[in-house]
Amino acid sequence: MSESTRTAAEKADFKKELTDVVPHLRAFARGLCGRPDMADDLVQETMLKAWAAQDRFEPGTSMRAWTFVILRNAYLTDMRRNRFRGEYDEGVAERILTAPAGQEEPLHLSDMHRALLTLPPERREALLLVGAGGFSYEEAASICGCAVGTIKSRVGRARATLSSMLEDGDIPQRAIGDARAHRAILQELDDVAAGNGVGAKI
C-alpha cells in the first residue's frame, strides 16, 4: 500500500478514533443493507479502507462523517456487483432487530426497520443520516456528495412514506424480498452511483 507519513502517535490517535466510530458504522450499515452479517462485512471492509487511507483524514474533522463516506461508497460498489442480490429474506428481516432486554416495543422497531428497507436507497440513507445518525442536513449532503436541498427533499419524502406506512399499518410484507422491487432498487442504485440519480430527478 502507500507509504504512510503519519507518526506512530498519529496512527494511534487515528486508530482510537476509528475504534470509537465502529458502533456507528455498524448501525449505519445495518440500516442500509438490512442484514447484520453483511452489514458487519461492510463495516470491516470500511475499516480496512479507512486504515489504508488514513493519510487523507484531516485530524480534527469528523471521523464519523469521513468513515460514513467510505462505507457508503463500499456499499454502492457492492450493490452494483450484485453481492447482495437475492440475499434478503423476510425471516431475516423480521429477526434483524432483537431489541435488548427492557427495551419496549421491539415489534414496532422491527416494523420500522422493514418499512425503512422498502424505501429507495437514496432516501433511506438520507433518513438514516439525519433522522437516526443525528447529522445535520449539511453534513448529510456532504457525505452523500449532493446538494443540501436534495437531502432535505429525500428526508422529507422518506418521512412521508414511513409515516403513511407506519401510521396506516401498511408495511409491505415482503419488503425487498420481492424480486421486481429488488431489481428496481438495484437500478436506482446504479443511477445514484453514476451520479445521475435523484439529484437529476428532483
Add this chain to the structure above:
Amino acid sequence: MSKHEQSHGGDKAQPNKEKPEWADGLKQLYDSVVEEPLPDSFKDLLSKLDQQS
C-alpha cells in the same frame, strides 16, 4: 459521541422539527445497534491494523 443532537444555526428546517411519532423509533433502531457489544471479529481486526503498515 453520546449526543448527536446539535443545533445547526442558520438552518431553519431542523431535522427534529415536526417529527412524526415514529421518529424516536428510528433513533432507537440506530442506537440499539450502536449499543450492541462489539463482536470479537471487530476487536481482532482492530488489533491487526497496526501490523499491516
